[in-house]
Amino acid sequence: MNHQTLEGTIVRLVPLSPDHAEALFPSASDPEVWQWMPHPRPTSVAQLREMLSKMTAESKRRCFAVQRRDDGAVVGSTSIYDLDLAESRAEIGATWFDRSCWGGPYNAESKLLLFGHAFDDLRLARVALRTDNLNIRSQQALARLGLVYEGTLRSHMRRQDGTRRDSLYYSLLADEWSSVRGTLRARVASKASA
Numbered sequence: 023m024n025h026q027t028l029e030g031t032i033v034r035l036v037p038l039s040p041d042h043a044e045a046l047f048p049s050a051s052d053p054e055v056w057q058w059m060p061h062p063r064p065t066s067v068a069q070l071r072e073m074l075s076k077m078t079a080e081s082k083r084r085c086f087a088v089q090r091r092d093d094g095a096v097v098g099s100t101s102i103y104d105l106d107l108a109e110s111r112a113e114i115g116a117t118w119f120d121r122s123c124w125g126g127p128y129n130a131e132s133k134l135l136l137f138g139h140a141f142d143d144l145r146l147a148r149v150a151l152r153t154d155n156l157n158i159r160s161q162q163a164l165a166r167l168g169l170v171y172e173g174t175l176r177s178h179m180r181r182q183d184g185t186r187r188d189s190l191y192y193s194l195l196a197d198e199w200s201s202v203r204g205t206l207r208a209r210v211a212s213k214a215s216a
Contacts, residue, residue, distance in 0.1 A: 025084045026143075028135040031091070032127045032214055035135050038078055038085035038099060043071035045096035046087065049120040058157045059118065060179050060187075077101065077116065088119065088132055097123045100132050102140060102149075110147040112140055127213035133167065134206040141199045148195055154181070155188035164192045167209075168202040 028035040047067045049055050056063040064070035077085050082105045088098040098119035105112040114136050119128055140146045151169065153160040165171065169192040178189035194202055 026139075028086070028139055030131045030135050030210075032131045032210065033097075033135070034089050034091055035086035035100070035132060036089055038074060038087045038101075040071045040075045040078065042087045042096055042099070043067050043074055046070060046074075046099055049098060049118060052121060055118050055121055058154050058160065059116075060181070062182055082106070085116070086132075086136075088128060090128070097128060098132070100136060102136060105144075107144065107146075110145070111149070112144075112146055113150045113152065114140075115151060125213070127210045129163075130167075130206055130209040130213060134203065134210060137194060137199060137202065137206070141196050146196065148193055150191055150193045152189045152191050155190055161190060168198070168205050169194050170198075 025037055027037065044067050047064065047070050050064050050070050053063065061073065064073055074085070077083060080103070083101055083103040084105065085101045086099065087096045088100060089096050098117065100114065100117040102112045102114055103116065114133070117129070117132070123129070137149060140149045150172075151164055152175075153164065155174065172191040172193050175189045175191065177186040179187050181187050
């Protein structure tokens with residue numbers, strides 16, 4: 023699906039393509055980076071290219087490569103998926119970053135750009151994010167951003183190791199966006215200057 027590039031101060035989100043496989047493979051093949059992803063970790067650039075090809079072919083998904091503005095390096099990927107314009111809702115996920123970017127402003131600004139696109143450009147009423155019940159770091163990050171915990175879908179998905187995971191759902195509504203926008207801008211600014 024064709025969609026626009028989203029420009030931030032630290033990162034830009036560019037439409038993802040299978041051609042990003044080589045740049046994304048070092049992070050996607052890192053077991054620690056991939057730990058909470060629901061799909062098997064790619065073991066080759068060709069395998070990642072195939073995965074990206076399937077992701078970008080989905081009509082209800084807008085996939086982005088996260089590109090650092092200062093050097094143009096592709097440092098991660100994120101998506102808006104299950105996009106339903108008639109119901110005015112979507113989910114954000116399938117997000118990963120190179121480990122060198124953890125703790126920096128990259129994820130916060132990516133979320134700022136995605137939420138802005140969802141609420142300001144697409145005029146959505148609701149955006150949801152979900153995480154594994156064992157992924158405490160993700161749960162804490164979502165709560166810090168001001169998202170609302172909605173509940174848990176028990177035994178929702180199969181993990182890579184075959185065990186069943188509960189999925190915790192968080193959401194942000196259009197009328198909450200202006201408050202969360204301020205929080206995200208402040209987080210990006212503080213992490214960028216750290």
